[in-house]
Every structure is written in structure tokens, then in C-alpha cells.
Amino acid sequence: MEAGRLSKERKNTLRDSxxxxxKALIITGQIPPGGRVTENEIAERLKVSRTPVREAFNRLERxxxxxxxxxxxxxxxxxxxxxxxxxxxxxxxxxxxxTELAAAKASAADKARLREMxxxxxxxxxxxxxxxxxxxxxxxxxxxxxxxxAEISGNDMLHGMLCGILDKCQ
Numbered sequence: 001m002e003a004g005r006l007s008k009e010r011k012n013t014l015r016d017s018x019x020x021x022x023k024a025l026i027i028t029g030q031i032p033p034g035g036r037v038t039e040n041e042i043a044e045r046l047k048v049s050r051t052p053v054r055e056a057f058n059r060l061e062r063x064x065x066x067x068x069x070x071x072x073x074x075x076x077x078x079x080x081x082x083x084x085x086x087x088x089x090x091x092x093x094x095x096x097x098x099t100e101l102a103a104a105k106a107s108a109a110d111k112a113r114l115r116e117m118x119x120x121x122x123x124x125x126x127x128x129x130x131x132x133x134x135x136x137x138x139x140x141x142x143x144x145x146x147x148x149x150a151e152i153s154g155n156d157m158l159h160g161m162l163c164g165i166l167d168k169c170q
Contacts, residue, residue: 018048019056023167026065031076037066038073063164079168087168094162095146101153110152117145 022042025031043053057074060066066074106114124130124138143166150159 014048015052015055018042018046018052019059021046022053022056023060023065026060026076027167033076033078035076036069036073037076041073063167065167083168087165091146091162091165094150094158094165098146098150098153098155098158098162101155101158102149105154106152110148114145114148114152117141117148121145 031037039050039053039057042056043050046053057066057068061068061074065077067077068074102110120141121138124134124141127134130138146166147159147163150162153159
């Protein structure tokens with residue numbers, strides 16, 4: 001029984017790792033909007049089998065980051081200003097509720113973690129003539145702060161929905 005559980009945990013870790021790496025390739029523009037990509041290309045690039053890549057593409061398609069094309073692979077979704085506005089409207093609603101729930105449930109350790117993240121955001125924002133890397137890092141810390149608040153809320157569905165919206169807003 002123990003070996004089966006460990007095997008499943010390893011599988012989930014690989015699946016999540018491939019998903020995060022593929023999402024990062026899209027978010028950072030290494031695979032640009034409108035860019036076409038196949039399971040085989042990503043499997044070779046990440047040095048993994050096609051199964052976790054297929055699962056990652058399925059998740060990204062559900063999140064609206066890619067569009068599946070039968071027998072052609074996937075195309076990275078192109079976003080327009082209307083889509084961003086809609087995503088931010090939804091994010092605003094979800095963020096507000098996540099914050100309410102997190103405020104009621106946060107432990108002292110949670111509050112300390114949030115204070116550290118906020119201090120890091122402020123430190124990065126205060127750097128004069130920031131590089132693109134520093135601006136991206138500030139954005140990432142801010143997004144991570146929202147993810148942590150949603151996690152602390154204790155509402156798994158809210159957390160999942162907010163993380164999906166945050167991915168689109170990135």
C-alpha cells in the first residue's frame with residue numbers, strides 16, 4: 001500500500017511540475033500568443049513522456065491559456081483588452097471573498113508569512129530604475145501573495161478559481 005501511495009505522489013509531482021513549467025513558458029512569452037506547439041515538442045524539451053504533457057495541456061486548455069487543434073497540437077491563446085478586463089473583474093470578486101475568509105482563519109504564522117511577502121513587494125517597488133527582471137519579480141511576488149491569501153481562506157474551490165484567474169492576469 002505504501003509503495004502505491006508513493007508512486008501516486010511522484011506521479012502528481014511530475015504532473016504538477018510539467019504543468020508549471022509549460023505554463024511558465026507561455027506566461028514568459030517563450031511560447032508566444034498564437035504560437036503552435038505539440039505534445040511531442042514539449043515532451044522532448046522537458047525530457048518527460050507525453051502523458052504528463054498531455055495532462056498539462058488539458059489543464060491549460062481548461063484555464064483558457066491554450067486552444068487544442070485536433071491532430072495539429074495546441075495554439076497559445078491570444079488575449080485582448082476585453083478578456084483582461086473580464087479576468088480582472090472576476091479576480092476582484094474572488095480576491096475580496098478570499099481576503100474575508102483568510103482574515104477570519106489566518107494563524108499567527110500565516111500573518112507573519114503575509115507580512116514578509118508584502119514587505120518583499122514594497123522592497124521591490126521601491127527600487128529606482130528597476131530592471132525588467134525586478135519588475136517581473138515584483139509582479140510574481142504580488143501574485144503569489146494573492147495565491148497565499150486564497151490558500152489561507154480554506155476554500156479549495158475559491159483557491160482553484162482564483163489561481164486560474166491569476167494565471168490569465170499574468
